[in-house]
Amino acid sequence: MRIGIPRALLYYNYYPLWHSFFEELGHQVVTSSVTSKAVLDSGVMSCVDDACLPIKLFHGHVVNLIGKVDAIFIPRLVSICPEEYICPKFIGLPEMIKSSIKGLPDLIVLNYNAHRNLKDVHRAYVELGTRIGAKPSQAVKALQKATASQQAYDLLLKEGQTPLDMLNGRKRIGEGEGKGIIGLIGHPYLLYDEFISMGLISKLRARGYAVLVPENIAQPQIEMACAELPKKLFWSYGKKLLGSGLTMLKGRKVDGIIFLSSFGCGIDAFIVELLQRYNHRLYQIPSALITVDEHSGQAGFNTRLEAFIDMIEWRDGREGYISAHGASVFGH
Amino acid sequence: MKVTFPHMGQVYLAIKGLLDDLGVEVVIPPSITERTLEIGTKLSPEMACLPLKINIGNYIESIEKGADTIIIAGSCGPCRFGYYGVVQKEILKDLGYDVDMIIFDPPDADYRVFIERIRKLAGKNSWVNIAQAFKRASTIVKEADEMLDIALKKRAREVNKGDTDSRLYRFEREVVGKHGSHEILETIRKYKGILSQVEEKPGVSPLKIGLVGEIYTLIEPYVNLNIEKKLGYLGVEVYRSITLHEWVKVHLSLDVKYRMSYKRILKKAAPYLNLCVGGHAWQTIANSIYYSECGLDGIIQIMPFGCMPEIVAESILPRVYQDYGTPIMTLVVDEMTGEAGYFTRLEAFVDLLEQRRRSKADEYKESLLRG
Numbered sequence: 001m002r003i004g005i006p007r008a009l010l011y012y013n014y015y016p017l018w019h020s021f022f023e024e025l026g027h028q029v030v031t032s033s034v035t036s037k038a039v040l041d042s043g044v045m046s047c048v049d050d051a052c053l054p055i056k057l058f059h060g061h062v063v064n065l066i067g068k069v070d071a072i073f074i075p076r077l078v079s080i081c082p083e084e085y086i087c088p089k090f091i092g093l094p095e096m097i098k099s100s101i102k103g104l105p106d107l108i109v110l111n112y113n114a115h116r117n118l119k120d121v122h123r124a125y126v127e128l129g130t131r132i133g134a135k136p137s138q139a140v141k142a143l144q145k146a147t148a149s150q151q152a153y154d155l156l157l158k159e160g161q162t163p164l165d166m167l168n169g170r171k172r173i174g175e176g177e178g179k180g181i182i183g184l185i186g187h188p189y190l191l192y193d194e195f196i197s198m199g200l201i202s203k204l205r206a207r208g209y210a211v212l213v214p215e216n217i218a219q220p221q222i223e224m225a226c227a228e229l230p231k232k233l234f235w236s237y238g239k240k241l242l243g244s245g246l247t248m249l250k251g252r253k254v255d256g257i258i259f260l261s262s263f264g265c266g267i268d269a270f271i272v273e274l275l276q277r278y279n280h281r282l283y284q285i286p287s288a289l290i291t292v293d294e295h296s297g298q299a300g301f302n303t304r305l306e307a308f309i310d311m312i313e314w315r316d317g318r319e320g321y322i323s324a325h326g327a328s329v330f331g332h
Numbered sequence: 333m334k335v336t337f338p339h340m341g342q343v344y345l346a347i348k349g350l351l352d353d354l355g356v357e358v359v360i361p362p363s364i365t366e367r368t369l370e371i372g373t374k375l376s377p378e379m380a381c382l383p384l385k386i387n388i389g390n391y392i393e394s395i396e397k398g399a400d401t402i403i404i405a406g407s408c409g410p411c412r413f414g415y416y417g418v419v420q421k422e423i424l425k426d427l428g429y430d431v432d433m434i435i436f437d438p439p440d441a442d443y444r445v446f447i448e449r450i451r452k453l454a455g456k457n458s459w460v461n462i463a464q465a466f467k468r469a470s471t472i473v474k475e476a477d478e479m480l481d482i483a484l485k486k487r488a489r490e491v492n493k494g495d496t497d498s499r500l501y502r503f504e505r506e507v508v509g510k511h512g513s514h515e516i517l518e519t520i521r522k523y524k525g526i527l528s529q530v531e532e533k534p535g536v537s538p539l540k541i542g543l544v545g546e547i548y549t550l551i552e553p554y555v556n557l558n559i560e561k562k563l564g565y566l567g568v569e570v571y572r573s574i575t576l577h578e579w580v581k582v583h584l585s586l587d588v589k590y591r592m593s594y595k596r597i598l599k600k601a602a603p604y605l606n607l608c609v610g611g612h613a614w615q616t617i618a619n620s621i622y623y624s625e626c627g628l629d630g631i632i633q634i635m636p637f638g639c640m641p642e643i644v645a646e647s648i649l650p651r652v653y654q655d656y657g658t659p660i661m662t663l664v665v666d667e668m669t670g671e672a673g674y675f676t677r678l679e680a681f682v683d684l685l686e687q688r689r690r691s692k693a694d695e696y697k698e699s700l701l702r703g
Contacts, residue, residue: 092644
C-alpha cells in the first residue's frame, strides 16, 4: 500500500518515526510535495476561513496527496505528555479534513493520547499497525525500530542541527557563524517550511548569523524554565516554545530573538505575549515578532528582517555612546 | 479587600450574592460598554480572543472604582481560557496595577490549592456558611436563567414591542441596589412574575432558532450584540444550548440524572466528533443535532474570532446540515464587528427560514390536493 504523509504540522517533529514505522511494515511512504503557492491555495480553498495558516496548509498537503496514494495518514495527537494537551485544532484534525475535503482516499488515523499515561501511546501505534493489516507483534517490532530512528534524530537536534538541514540531508552547523546567534521561536511547521518562513534560516545565515531553534534546547532546561511560571502550562508545544525562549534569554545565549507566528494562532498569542513581557522586564534582548499568513509578501518580510539585524548591529557598536548634546545617538 | 470579577451575562448576580453573604466587599464592574472594549483591545495581545480583552477592560474599570482583588475561574486546557489568569496578571503588572488575583482552577486538579483560595477569599466564615452561600448563589443562577427563558418566550410573542425588555431593564436598575442573596433572589422572583404578565399576541407560532457555540459569547449580551433581543424583535423564539445554570449543573453539582441526559445528548455527536477538543465544540455539534431532531427552524453558531475549539466545530457543522437539513449559520464576533452588518445577516437568515417554512407548508397543501 502507498501511504501518504502530508508534509505539514507535526511532520517535522515525527517524520523519522512515521517513515520507518510504515516502511518496516512493508508499505511505501509518499510525502506530499514541498509547500508551494499551489499547495497553499488549495488548502485555503478547502478549509474554513477562520482556521489558522498551518491548518489550511495541512488541508493543502492532503489535497496534494489525493490521487497519488492509496491511503492518507492523519495523526490525531491529543496529548504527547501526561496532563498536557496540544492545540484543539490538532485534536479535531481528522474530523476537519473529513468534513472539508471531497474525494478522499482511505484515511489512516493515529489516535495518540498520552493525557493519562505515556504507555497509551504504545497501544496507539499497535492499533495503527493492525489498522493497516499488520499483526500486533509486527507492529511492536516496527515501532521499536521506528523509535530508534526517532531517537537518533532527536539526538542530532539536541546537538544543534535544525530539522530543515536534516530534511535537506546536509548536516552542517557553523554556517555563517561569526557575527552572532539569532534565536528563533516558532512552531516547527512554520520555521522549517521554507515557503512559509520565506527562507528565514538561510537568510539569517547569509547575513552571517547562526541560528538557535527550540529543537536545540534540552527538555530538562525547558522544564526548569517553565517551572517558574505561576501556573503549569498545559500546551506541550507552547511549553516548548516558552521554555526554550526563556532559556535562550536567561543564558543570554542569543544576540537577538525572532518570534515567528502565524496569524490566528491561539497559543502563540499567549506564549509570545508572555515571552515579550518577560524579555522586556528582565533581559532586554532585541526581539521581533513576525506574523505570517496566506497573504504575506517577501518584500515586507525581508525589510523587517534587515531592519532587525541592523538594529542588533548598531546596538553592538554604539550602545554605550550617549551623546552629550542629547541629540540622536546614531548621528541622523 | 475589595473584590471584583469579570462580567459574563447574569453571573454578577450570583457572585454579588455570594460575596455579600460571606461579608466580602464587592465591586461590580461597570456594565460593558465601548470604553471597556477599547481599554481591553489596547492593552491585550492582538491575537488573544475577545473574552480576554473584555475581561481586561472590566478589571481596569473596576480598579478605577477601587477594587484591589480579582477573582476568576480557571481550567486546565486545551482551551486558552485556562491560561487567562496568568496572562492577565502579567498585563496588569506591567501597567503598574497592584492587584491580587485569585484564580479558581477546578478542584479536581489540586483540591488543596482550591480550598486554600476559598479560605483566602472567605476570611473567617465557617465552612457551613460558605457551603450555604454557594448553594444560594447557584439558586440565583438557576432563577436568573429561568427569568431569561421567560423573556425569550415573551419577546417573540409580545403585543407591544419592547415590553419585555423595558421590564428587564427595570430589573437591572433595581437589582444593583440589593444586598445579599435573599434580596437578589426576591427581586428575581418578583420580576419573573412581572415578566410573565407581558401581554401575548394570541395564536402566533414564532420561528424557532437554537443558539450554539462558545459559552462566553452566548452568555454575554454585549459580546453577541444582543442576539437574543435582536432575534426576539424579528419575532423569533430563541433556544439557548448553553446557560450558566446548565454549566453549574454539569460542573459543580451532583445532579446525576441531569449529567446522564447531558451525556446522552453528547453521544449524538459521535458520528461527527467523538471526543472533547476543548471549550464547548463537542456540545456545539451535539446540540446542533439535538436541535435538528427537535424540529427547530434554524441554528446559529456564535464564537469569538480565533476561538480554537469552535473552529473545529465550524468545519464539521456543514456535514450536520447535510444529514439533518436544518440551516446553520456561523457568526464570528470580535472587536471590529459592526452592528449593521451583523443585523443584516440575522435578518437574511430569518427571511430564509420563513421562506422555507412557507414552502414546506405549500408542499403540504399540494400533497393534500393531489391526495
